[in-house]
Amino acid sequence: MLLTITTTARPATDLGFLLHKHPERVQEFGQSFGTATVFYPEAGDERCTAALVLEVDPIALVRSRGKGSPDFSLSQYVNDRPYAASSLLAVALADVFRTARAGRCRARPELPGTPLPLELRLPALPCRGGPGLARRLFEPLGWEVAAQPIVLDDGFPEWGESRYVRLTLSGSARLADALNHLYVLLPVLDDGKHYWIAPDEVDKLIRAGEGWLHGHPERGLITRRYLGRRSKLARTALARLAELGDETEEQLEPAVEEDAPADEPDAQEVAVRDAEAREGAGGGAPKGRSLSVRRREAVLAKLEQLGAASVIDLGCGQGELVGALLARPRFARVGGMDVSSMALTIAARKLRLDRMPDNRRARLTLFQGALTYTDKRLSGYDAAVLMEVIEHVDPPRLAALERVVFAHARPGHVLVTTPNIEHNVRYEFLTGLRHPDHRFEWTRAEFAAWATRVAGQYGYQVAFEPVGDDDPEVGPPTQMGVFTRDQRS
Structure with a gap:
């Protein structure tokens, strides 16, 4: 998968400081399921773009499930591991840009708190809900959303659209916020993860959603999908979100129950x-x-x-x-x-x-x-x-x-x-x-x-x-x- 992050804030090369990745270097980061590579297709004072490319190794993906994994006992019955591409990208993003997500920059401490004009592009993104769901998730966060569905096969237009979209997000935001939006919402769009969802996923969601998830109109849908539709975990997360504001858990919870794994408008x-x-x-x-x-x-x-x-x-x-x-x-x-x-x-x-x-x-x-x-x-x-x-x-x-x-x-x-x-x-x-x-x-x-x-x-x-x-x-x-x-x- 490919993610590009572009800014036009001058000097645009400050993006390198924020991401802690030098624009003149190509850097590779080994993952348990493949390799993540960061490089800069363009790096000038007026415009700078960082690219994250994730190459998944199917053999490594299988081998990464060791005997300590909760799912190891299933491997003798089901020999193909769930291949949730968005979840893999989110994990790689969290690892490669860990410091940027936390909003820290030792060399330029004033930069992380400054909103920047940003453009985030994902040329092929699984989206179980179509362009409408992408807009419902990102627009309340201040993003201008362009989501075009990708057809199954250009040679057979009658087959219709695939569940993939070409997504572009444009707007002004702190880079840390933008990365956390992606970290949470990519697997939500895909409605699947490649690993066992344990109770500590609630903590991850609350941390990554700090400052924006509580007030999101689709917080119930986001919580439920992020936590793999495990109702007990979703209730726990919603209760913790309720503590952040005036709402009660009961006021927040109906959004969970109304979620459906479907295209927009979901209500149908x-x-x-x-x-x-x-x-x-x-x-x-x-x-x-x-x-x-x-x-x-x-x-x-x-x-x-x-x-x-x-x-x-x-x-x-x-x-x-x-x-x-x-x-x-x-x-x-x-x-x-x-x-x-x-x-x-x-x-x-x-x-x-x-x-x-x-x-x-x-x-x-x-x-x-x-x-x-x-x-x-x-x-x-x-x-x-x-x-x-x-x-x-x-x-x-x-x-x-x-x-x-x-x-x-x-x-x-x-x-x-x-x-x-x-x-x-x-x-x-x-x-x-x-x-x-x-x-x-x-x-x-x-x-x-x-x-x-x-x-x-x-x-x-x-x-x-x-x-x-x-x-x-x-x-x-x-x-x-x-x-x-x-x-x-």
């Missing part, structure tokens, strides 16, 4: 999630059973009805279905695959693999993979589940997924669930798709047409079942296709 996905949580309140379903729970129960019931003894969850996420499968001894072999190593690591923690009894652990296989590439590890299961997965795949890549699952893996049964877009009118305030990462959502007719074509092409029969309350006008919130391989094929 929260509304959908709340509506789905209320799906169980009607139709005779017990109160408190959300749509996600009812969906998982419907899949489990169907797998038991089909008599499957071995099941693989394709796109297993954080392992909710995998855990439910393991809890039923009738499923003698359980697999979980996901493209996200972060999700797999979280799944491993939630499943408590390091403390799981040997007989249960022997039934489980977790691994990273992509559904658009053939993989022999997907074969040999009675049933495969694609639960709320296909809508996250770009339409041009669906054909590859079809071949991988139905032509190469060829389980006896395939269960596919996906949102029914017709039901979206029942969600108040929803103006688009249910989640910002959805590439499409299908009507019942569109899903039936796709499933029927796939079944006929690859030698399967398909039946359709509703999940959730089946609205007489717009159908159920979730639709499920149950594919059964033709015995003759």
